[in-house]
Amino acid sequence: MQTDGLTVGVDLGGTKIAAGVVDPKGEILSRVRVVTPHxxxxxxxxxxxxxxxxxxxxxxxxAVGVGAAGYVDRQRSTVRFAPNLGWQDEPLREIVERATKLPVVVENDANAAAWGEFVYGAGADHEDMVMVTVGTGLGGGIITGGQLFRGRFGMGGEIGHYRAVPDGLPCGCGQHGCIEQYASGAAHTRRAREAAATDPGRAAALLALGDGSPDGIHGRHVTEAAMAGDPLALELFEETGRWVGQALADLASILDPAVFVIGGGLGETGELIARPAEASYRKALGGGDHRVYADVVTATVGQEVGLIGAANLARYR
Known part of the structure; x- marks a missing residue:
């Protein structure tokens, strides 16, 4: 059922809860931000x-739409598992509906962000889109035929947890070798710190931007150094972009979308990540010139896309 008028979108993370009243055009009319309780x-x-x-x-x-970082059931009601929130089988819809007296839809936060980008942003002219959010982890959402793909049990689109490297690096999900451990902001920062520990002279620019130690290097420092032309920082973007591109090629082999939208913190770096990711994707996609390549673009809605997407999903509960 479509809901005209205003809806509230909520973006729930491990450290903050952002909520906003959103109109049908995707404009946020008012907003609050509070700390997520421990x-x-x-x-x-x-x-x-x-x-x-x-x-x-x-x-x-x-109505209210809540984007939560975790596994959400098919009924868009219960958060089955959210390790960063300490939740198992949390009846979130029931609790929020009872307190607000409004209908509530619960959705995975990356799905909500993908929907927001599909409706209002870089995917707006396409019926088939995959968004890959390259933040601390690697998430995403799949739009096919103009609909959000959730899978039979509501938990589809967990892009970060297919195993790209058998017996590779350990992942928080309990497996080893998940693509998240190679194509994410955390992996990007880890490689920068490893490079600085191995060759501090070559990493002088990165170390200077931090506190002088490898552990003081953060993702923003790599971006700043790369924008200034630092060779090591640019190499780090090439390496992370190669892994992101590999993920895009794997997804294209299965889903064949019209466009890939790169979001998250690294998505905000624009061509620094998009250029090597697209080059890697084109090189890794099986079939070569016999295939039609999807466009590879960066997200345009901004940091509040998850909130806006959740609000819009509440219109079609």
């Missing part, structure tokens, strides 16, 4: 409180 039993109530705060003065609010 106690998992208090998080759902904190979400409901944020919704109540942000909707004050907006009588036209009709």
């Amino acid at each position: 106690d998992p039993s208090l998080i759902a109530r904190a979400i409901a409180s944020a919704v109540e705060q942000v909707r004050q003065g907006w009588d036209g609010v009709r």
